Structures are given as C-alpha cells and as structure tokens.
Amino acid sequence: MHFDSKNSDLSQIPKGIASLIEQQNSSFGKSAELSRRQFLKMTVASGFALGVFPAQAQDTPQNKANAAGLKAFQQPTAFVQITRDGSITVTINRLEFGQGVHTALPMILAEELDADWGKVHAVHGSADPAYVDPAFGMHLTGGSGSIKNSYTQYRELGARVRAMLISAAAAQWNVSPDILRTDRSTVIRADGKTLSYGELAEAAMKVVVPTKVSLKDPKNFKIIGKQVGRLDAKDKSSGKQDFGIDVRLPGMLTAVIAHPMVFGASIKSFDDNAAKQVKGVRAIVKIKVDRGGEGVAVIADGYWPAKQARDLLKIDWDASQVEKVDSTAQLKKYRELAQTTGNLHFKADVSQLSSAPKKIQAEYTFPYLAHAPMEPLNCTVHINADASKAELWVGTQMPGLEAMAAAQVLGVSPQNLQIHVQMAGGGFGRRAVPSCDYVVESCQVAKAARSAGIQAPIRTIWSREDDIKGGYYRPMHVHKAQIGFDEQGQVQAWDHVIVGQSIVAGTPFEGFLMKDGVDGTAIEGMRDPYPIPMRLSVHHPKVNVPVLWWRSVGSTHTAYVMETLIDEIARAAKQDPVAYRLKQFGDKHPRHTAALKLAVEKSGYSKRRLPKGQAWGVAVHESFQTVVAYVVTASVKNGQAKLHTATAGVHCNLAVNPKTIEAQIQGAALMGLGMCLENAAITLKDGVVEQDNFGQYAVARITDMPQMTVHIVPSADPPTGIGEPGLPPLAPAFANAIAQLTGKVPRSLPFKLA
Amino acid sequence: MTKYTLNVNGATKSLDVVPDTPLLWALRDSLDLSGTKYGCGVGQCGACMVQINGVPTRSCMTPVSSVGRQKVTTIEGIDPKAAHPLQQAWQELDVPQCGYCQAGQIMSAAALLKDNPNPSDADIDAAMGGNLCRCATYLRIRAGIHRAAEIARTQKGKK
Numbered sequence: 001m002h003f004d005s006k007n008s009d010l011s012q013i014p015k016g017i018a019s020l021i022e023q024q025n026s027s028f029g030k031s032a033e034l035s036r037r038q039f040l041k042m043t044v045a046s047g048f049a050l051g052v053f054p055a056q057a058q059d060t061p062q063n064k065a066n067a068a069g070l071k072a073f074q075q076p077t078a079f080v081q082i083t084r085d086g087s088i089t090v091t092i093n094r095l096e097f098g099q100g101v102h103t104a105l106p107m108i109l110a111e112e113l114d115a116d117w118g119k120v121h122a123v124h125g126s127a128d129p130a131y132v133d134p135a136f137g138m139h140l141t142g143g144s145g146s147i148k149n150s151y152t153q154y155r156e157l158g159a160r161v162r163a164m165l166i167s168a169a170a171a172q173w174n175v176s177p178d179i180l181r182t183d184r185s186t187v188i189r190a191d192g193k194t195l196s197y198g199e200l201a202e203a204a205m206k207v208v209v210p211t212k213v214s215l216k217d218p219k220n221f222k223i224i225g226k227q228v229g230r231l232d233a234k235d236k237s238s239g240k241q242d243f244g245i246d247v248r249l250p251g252m253l254t255a256v257i258a259h260p261m262v263f264g265a266s267i268k269s270f271d272d273n274a275a276k277q278v279k280g281v282r283a284i285v286k287i288k289v290d291r292g293g294e295g296v297a298v299i300a301d302g303y304w305p306a307k308q309a310r311d312l313l314k315i316d317w318d319a320s321q322v323e324k325v326d327s328t329a330q331l332k333k334y335r336e337l338a339q340t341t342g343n344l345h346f347k348a349d350v351s352q353l354s355s356a357p358k359k360i361q362a363e364y365t366f367p368y369l370a371h372a373p374m375e376p377l378n379c380t381v382h383i384n385a386d387a388s389k390a391e392l393w394v395g396t397q398m399p400g401l402e403a404m405a406a407a408q409v410l411g412v413s414p415q416n417l418q419i420h421v422q423m424a425g426g427g428f429g430r431r432a433v434p435s436c437d438y439v440v441e442s443c444q445v446a447k448a449a450r451s452a453g454i455q456a457p458i459r460t461i462w463s464r465e466d467d468i469k470g471g472y473y474r475p476m477h478v479h480k481a482q483i484g485f486d487e488q489g490q491v492q493a494w495d496h497v498i499v500g501q502s503i504v505a506g507t508p509f510e511g512f513l514m515k516d517g518v519d520g521t522a523i524e525g526m527r528d529p530y531p532i533p534m535r536l537s538v539h540h541p542k543v544n545v546p547v548l549w550w551r552s553v554g555s556t557h558t559a560y561v562m563e564t565l566i567d568e569i570a571r572a573a574k575q576d577p578v579a580y581r582l583k584q585f586g587d588k589h590p591r592h593t594a595a596l597k598l599a600v601e602k603s604g605y606s607k608r609r610l611p612k613g614q615a616w617g618v619a620v621h622e623s624f625q626t627v628v629a630y631v632v633t634a635s636v637k638n639g640q641a642k643l644h645t646a647t648a649g650v651h652c653n654l655a656v657n658p659k660t661i662e663a664q665i666q667g668a669a670l671m672g673l674g675m676c677l678e679n680a681a682i683t684l685k686d687g688v689v690e691q692d693n694f695g696q697y698a699v700a701r702i703t704d705m706p707q708m709t710v711h712i713v714p715s716a717d718p719p720t721g722i723g724e725p726g727l728p729p730l731a732p733a734f735a736n737a738i739a740q741l742t743g744k745v746p747r748s749l750p751f752k753l754a
Numbered sequence: 755m756t757k758y759t760l761n762v763n764g765a766t767k768s769l770d771v772v773p774d775t776p777l778l779w780a781l782r783d784s785l786d787l788s789g790t791k792y793g794c795g796v797g798q799c800g801a802c803m804v805q806i807n808g809v810p811t812r813s814c815m816t817p818v819s820s821v822g823r824q825k826v827t828t829i830e831g832i833d834p835k836a837a838h839p840l841q842q843a844w845q846e847l848d849v850p851q852c853g854y855c856q857a858g859q860i861m862s863a864a865a866l867l868k869d870n871p872n873p874s875d876a877d878i879d880a881a882m883g884g885n886l887c888r889c890a891t892y893l894r895i896r897a898g899i900h901r902a903a904e905i906a907r908t909q910k911g912k913k
Contacts, residue, residue, distance in 0.1 A: 100851070374791070374886065464799075693796050
C-alpha cells in the first residue's frame with residue numbers, strides 16, 4: 001500500500017484509525033507526555049519491556065521535563081537494551097517477513113551509536129504506542145515505508161543512547177563529554193583510556209535523555225551503505241528460527257476452520273459425527289467468520305487430527321444471501337463497464353483522439369492473485385483464567401489495529417490485550433488486512449473454545465487450501481486505453497478507463513485513500529512520469545470477493561499497462577524504446593533517467609549481439625518513491641515465452657544495505673515474473689474459488705529464473721522504499737521483449753501466447 | 755493411537771499418534787522439531803523436506819507408520835554445529851529472506867551435493883524444482899549451492 005509521507009501526519013488519518021490510536025494511547029496514558037519512569041513502568045506492566053536499560057531511570061524533575069519533550073517513539077529506553085557484557089538489543093517497530101528490516105534498522109541505529117556490529121541483535125516491538133510508524137502514526141509495516149519513515153528515527157535513537165553513554169563516561173572520569181569519542185561500543189578518552197558500553201550501560205540509564213542530538217555526516221558512515229549480512233541468516237539456515245506457526249505453549253491445542261465455500265455464506269446445519277470420531281479432537285464449535293459468514297472450527301491436540309476432522313465435517317451451507325461470483329461473467333461485465341467513463345481522476349482534453357495521425361486501442365485484463373506466503377496464516381490466542389486478559393502470538397503488519405480488533409472480539413479491555421509479534425514466513429500484504437480477518441477468526445475460535453470449557457491456548461492454522469481459497473486477493477482488473485499520437489510519438493490524447501474493486505472501500509483507510517470515488521491504490525503508477533494529456537476514470541464495482549494490497553499494489557497492473565503502451569508508441573513512431581523514454585523524462589525526472597541509463601549500460605542493451613531468437617525488453621517504473629528499470633532478454637518458442645536475463649537499475653536514494661536491496665529487487669522481480677506464468681490466476685465459478693493449492697495456482701519456481709544482476713544508482717539522499725518497487729516493471733519489460741519478437745503485445749496476464 | 759519409535763537425527767524418539775499421521779506433524783507437534791515446515795500438505799512446495807536414509811523425502815506425504823527404523827534427518831540434525839557447507843554458504847550469501855522454506859531448500863540441496871559434489875546450474879534446477887520460495891530467493895539458492903560445493907571441496911582437501 002502506498003502512504004504518501006506528505007499525507008501521513010496524524011491529523012489526516014481517518015477517524016476510525018485515529019480513534020483507535022487515541023484509545024490505545026489513552027489506555028496507557030498519553031504517549032507524548034510520558035515521563036521515562038512512567039514509560040518504563042508502563043512497558044513493564046504491560047509485559048512489553050524488553051529489559052530496556054536496567055530499570056533504574058531516575059525520576060528527577062529535570063528528567064521528566066526532558067523526557068516529556070520526546071514522543072514515545074523517540075525514547076531510547078523503548079528501543080535499546082545494553083547488557084553488562086555489551087550485547088545490544090534493538091527493538092524493531094516493524095514486522096520482519098523477509099524484507100530485511102531487522103538488519104537494516106539495527107544498522108541505522110548502530111551507525112549513530114557507534115556500536116560494535118558483532119554485538120547487535122534485533123527483536124520485534126509490540127502494539128505498544130512506542131512502536132508506531134513515526135510518519136504514519138499507527139503500527140504499520142507497509143508501503144515499503146520502514147526504512148523511509150524510520151531512517152531518521154533510528155539514527156536519532158542511536159545518537160541519543162550514544163550521548164547518554166558519553167555523559168556517563170564523562171561523569172565517571174570527571175571530564176567534559178566534549179573531549180570523548182566513541183568507536184565500536186567503547187567510549188575513548190584523549191589519553192587512550194576506555195570504558196565499554198556494557199560497563200557504562202547502568203550509569204547511562206541515570207543520565208538525562210537528550211532531546212536534541214546531532215547526526216553524522218553520511219560520508220563518515222561505517223555501517224550504513226556496507227554489504228551487511230542479515231542478523232537472522234544463521235537461525236534461518238539452521239531451523240532455529242521460530243515463526244508464528246511454531247509457537248509452543250503449555251497445553252496448547254490446534255484449530256482448523258471450515259470456511260464457507262462462498263464468501264460470507266452461513267450454515268443451515270452441520271453433521272460432525274464422523275469428525276468427532278477422529279482421535280485427538282477436543283471440541284467442534286460453530287463460529288462467526290469474516291464477511292458476516294459462519295464457519296465450524298475443530299479444536300484438537302494437533303494440526304493433523306484437527307485438519308482430518310475438519311475435512312470430515314458435513315456442512316450444509318446457505319449461500320442464498322450472498323453473491324456467487326463467476327469470473328467469466330465478471331470479466332464480461334468489467335469489459336462493458338470499461339466502455340463507459342467512470343469516476344474521473346485525471347482530467348484532460350481528449351478531443352484530438354479522432355484526428356490523431358496514429359492510434360492505439362487496447363484492452364488489458366488482470367486476474368485475482370493470491371499472496372500465498374509460504375507460512376500459512378495462523379494466530380495463537382490465550383485467554384486467561386477469568387477471561388479478563390488475553391495474549392496473541394501472530395505475524396502481523398498492523399499489530400495496533402489487530403490488538404483493538406482482538407480485544408473487541410474477546411471482550412477484554414485493550415490494555416489487557418497483548419500481542420507478541422512473531423517472525424512471519426512472508427506476507428506480501430496478506431498480513432495487513434484492515435478487517436483483521438485471521439486474527440478476528442482466531443479470537444472467535446478461542447472464545448468459542450472457552451465457552452465449550454477449554455482453558456488452553458488455541459493455535460488456529462489455515463491449511464494451504466484455506467489460504468488459496470480464502471480471498472483477500474489482488475483485485476481483478478480491466479484497463480481500456482485509447483491513445484492518439486503523432487508520427488514522432490508525441491501523445492495528443494489518451495483516454496483511459498480502469499475497472500476493478502476498491503481495496504480501501506469500507507475499511508478504515510477509505511477516508512484518506514479514496515478521493516472523489518477513486519481508490520488511490522487502484523490508480524497509483526498511472527501517467528507519471530510521462531507528460532501525457534491523459535483522462536483517467538475508474539469504476540469500482542462491488543463484488544463478493546475480498547480484495548487486498550499485494551506487493552506493489554496498484555503498480556502490479558498500472559506499470560504493466562503504462563510501460564507496454566509507452567513501448568508500443570515508441571515502436572509505432574519507429575523510435576528506440578530507451579531513447580523514447582529518456583526524451584519523455586527530459587530533465588524533469590533525473591532518477592528515472594539515472595536508473596534506466598544504469599540498467600542500459602550494465603546490460604549492454606543494443607550494443608551486445610543477442611543469440612538468435614532473443615530480443616530486448618525495457619521498462620521503468622516508480623513506486624513507493626523508488627525507481628526501478630529493467631532491461632531484459634527473452635525468447636518465444638512454441639508459444640512459450642522464456643526470460644533469459646534481467647538487469648536492474650535501482651534508484652532508492654541512499655542504499656542502507658546493498659546486500660538486502662539486491663535480494664529484494666531479485667525477489668520482487670521474480671514475483672513479478674510469476675504474474676506472467678501459466679496458472680498464475682485465481683478464478684471463481686458459482687461463487688467458489690477454483691484453485692486450492694500450488695498445483696493449480698502457480699508461483700515462480702527455480703526453473704523459471706533468468707540470470708539477473710542488480711545495480712544501484714549512488715546517492716546520499718534519505719532512503720526510499722525497497723520491498724515492493726522491484727516488482728512492477730519486470731512483467732512489462734518481459735512483455736515488451738515478446739512484442740519485439742512476435743509483433744503482438746500480450747494484453748492479459750498471465751500470458752497466453754499460443 | 756499407536757506407539758511408534760523413530761530414529762530421528764541419530765536419537766531414538768517415541769511417540770503415540772494415529773498411524774496415518776504424516777511424519778511432518780509427528781516431528782512438529784509430537785517431537786518438538788519445528789524446523790521442518792508445513793507449506794502445502796500435498797507435496798507441491800518442498801517446505802517439509804527431510805531425508806530418510808539420505809534420500810530427500812516430503813514429510814507431509816510420509817505416514818509415520820511407513821518410516822519404521824529408517825534414519826530420519828531433519829534440518830536440526832544435518833550438522834551438529836549448524837555448520838554444514840550449505841548452512842555456511844547460506845549465511846555468507848544471505849540466502850534466506852523470510853526463511854520459512856529454507857530448511858526444505860537445504861535438505862534438498864544437501865542430498866544433491868551428496869550425489870553430485872559439483873553440480874551445474876541445470877543440475878541444481880533439476881534437483882530444486884520441487885522447492886518453492888515465495889520470496890524467490892532462487893538466484894541466491896543457486897549461488898549458495900555452488901558456494902557450498904566449493905566449501906565442501908576445500909574442507910575435503912584439508913582432511
């Protein structure tokens with residue numbers, strides 16, 4: 001999802017979310033007015049304290065006054081723990097689900113702290129107010145915003161802790177702090193005497209937290225900008241890393257839910273006689289599920305008996321009150337809608353369409369796509385003995401919102417609801433659900449289990465089939481474009497219509513992402529950076545299929561449409577697609593130009609002779625304020641397209657960890673390639689999703705991989721996002737190569753070339 | 755319920771489950787070995803890969819009742835110090851992203867290297883085609899296997 005940092009101060013957050021945050025803050029005391037002492041107490045009391053410094057903060061008036069000037073998310077105590085042996089633990093206010101934020105944010109903090117990198121560790125933050133996204137004001141891992149929005153925050157945190165350690169050393173030596181320097185977790189005096197951070201940590205805790213700190217000149221960075229290995233690589237290579245699904249609690253039981261085959265359907269009756277016979281089954285309960293539907297949960301000793309019994313349930317569903325979607329009929333309806341003008345987003349005079357010397361008319365179709373993270377959805381819920389408190393263990397991108405939703409379902413007050421954020425096995429947006437579907441349903445299971453007399457913690461697991469069939473897809477879309485341009489490729493008029501469900505309609509995000517009836521996540525990536533007179537209108541039909549942001553969101557389809565059409569115009573005007581783009585960018589889009597030129601240069605585009613049957617393809621796209629350009633080579637044989645090489649040029653401003661950036665661009669590119677593959681589509685018939693596992697829903701395998709290199713444009717400007725921007729331009733670059741070879745632009749994804 | 759005795763990572767383990775319980779869930783829910791992951795349950799993704807007598811095997815499709823006294827090796831047992839050449843290479847090259855599929859990837863790759871100490875890209879693709887990675891770490895998996903092969907050759911040379 002794309003949250004423009006310019007629009008992300010608290011005042012612009014929709015009332016629903018603002019009130020949730022307000023409620024959350026007031027339940028703990030106003031975060032901005034916390035004294036450090038209060039803050040420590042609060043975090044300890046709510047179980048969120050991560051040791052912080054040894055809990056010896058002095059409750060002096062001065063300290064209070066100083067701390068009062070800092071917001072909770074600026075308090076070093078909430079983020080840094082230094083033990084006597086010098087081990088430094090950094091609390092991360094974002095979910096780690098592969099993007100490397102549990103290495104990059106510690107790097108940023110360690111840089112300003114002058115920490116010994118070998119002693120730095122990372123842990124997840126919680127739903128505590130200290131761990132909100134400082135730009136967005138709510139708990140959120142999304143919009144490729146973790147580094148972008150927390151770069152200065154983590155630098156300042158590191159600098160604050162460093163200043164406190166220096167003050168402690170100065171006091172101990174009875175010298176001025178100004179003559180002390182730091183290096184590798186040590187405070188150093190002019191005469192060479194040293195004190196380690198571990199030795200100083202306890203005393204540093206008594207020091208006043210500085211409100212203002214100065215930050216390093218980027219040219220003095222020792223950690224930021226280096227190829228740094230992931231802090232979690234070892235545990236993730238040895239089976240040691242636990243994910244949400246690996247949570248083990250004493251007496252814990254496992255639940256599997258029978259969801260309605262049609263979204264939102266209810267239950268007429270069910271027969272659990274066979275299911276009850278499965279050994280290990282403890283309870284079978286009817287529960288409320290997402291979208292007003294009903295389901296049946298089987299609670300058992302482990303996953304296997306729960307799943308076996310779930311599959312033996314005989315349920316008579318009532319889908320009479322809900323729409324039963326048929327993808328073929330839906331596509332027909334979308335195509336009809338695309339013939340009419342929808343809610344206007346860009347206005348432009350398109351009267352020259354008919355008189356333009358050259359014309360393109362194009363219709364594009366994109367299917368629903370499932371996120372299918374490798375770790376299936378799961379959430380563990382423990383309600384305490386008198387049902388006054390609850391704890392959740394879950395991998396989530398929005399723990400604050402989830403905590404509110406869970407508290408509501410479980411009937412506990414928000415301050416009595418704790419979320420332990422778990423390392424997640426991928427997500428790609430599926431763990432940022434405004435309806436909190438999997439957390440709410442897991443809480444419904446735990447609540448029903450309690451009513452059935454079960455006291456144990458309950459871990460609810462989605463089978464892969466439940467996940468693939470479970471909705472919250474990248475929406476299906478139809479685009480219709482009518483373009484008029486001259487012999488030089490100058491666009492005179494472009495009339496464009498997009499048809500697709502709104503992701504944000506009816507969610508707390510609607511208030512600020514929906515404008516004039518147009519969902520901002522549906523049109524992001526359209527038109528810009530090309531200076532085109534484009535009229536853009538949008539239809540958002542209501543369809544009984546839950547939809548959601550999917551890695552790079554709107555750009556998953558807009559980049560494809562824009563970049564294949566731009567290429568087509570260039571070809572029609574007999575211009576080189578790279579030269580055509582560079583001319584369009586002019587001097588207004590230097591980052592686009594730099595990224596594209598870098599990819600062109602490193603790939604040998606047009607200079608290197610390609611093997612027979614291969615062609616070049618190019619695309620460039622900005623999403624989440626990062627520009628990625630691909631130059632690819634591909635071939636087509638017997639109706640099957642093959643991607644041979646991909647060269648990336650990336651402009652993400654300052655590259656915090658080039659090793660991670662390379663990995664993210666590779667992974668996103670290959671996920672983008674996955675959109676082109678046969679069977680990369682979710683379809684529905686009679687309201688039921690037709691795919692149920694990786695056999696029917698294709699994702700990219702190692703055998704689909706091209707050779708690939710990633711090149712980063714050097715920059716010292718504040719970093720922009722990297723988790724998503726690598727995805728959008730890959731498919732159109734591939735398509736443009738195919739168009740060079742076949743003369744036909746693939747107008748629908750996944751590719752059907754034969 | 756039936757009592758079974760399994761040989762897992764060189765140790766004898768007893769458990770009491772229904773006979774059709776897949777080895778995956780026996781490992782995870784009964785033996786507390788959670789490094790082996792559930793990804794699809796139908797042999798499509800390879801996240802549950804273990805080795806049985808050295809042969810890469812999908813534990814989600816292997817009933818406990820069929821295992822007998824064969825030697826089961828999981829990610830936890832592939833090297834006593836978690837320093838198998840693949841594990842070293844995985845760390846060196848930062849192969850994992852979310853990391854969820856990597857135990858399965860390593861178990862498949864370890865079997866490949868045992869049979870073929872110097873695999874080509876094509877050999878790797880053939881051996882690893884059944885292991886999905888949604889983060890698409892495939893390029894580094896390829897590189898990681900080549901690097902592990904190199905580490906293993908160096909180690910062999912030293913011995």
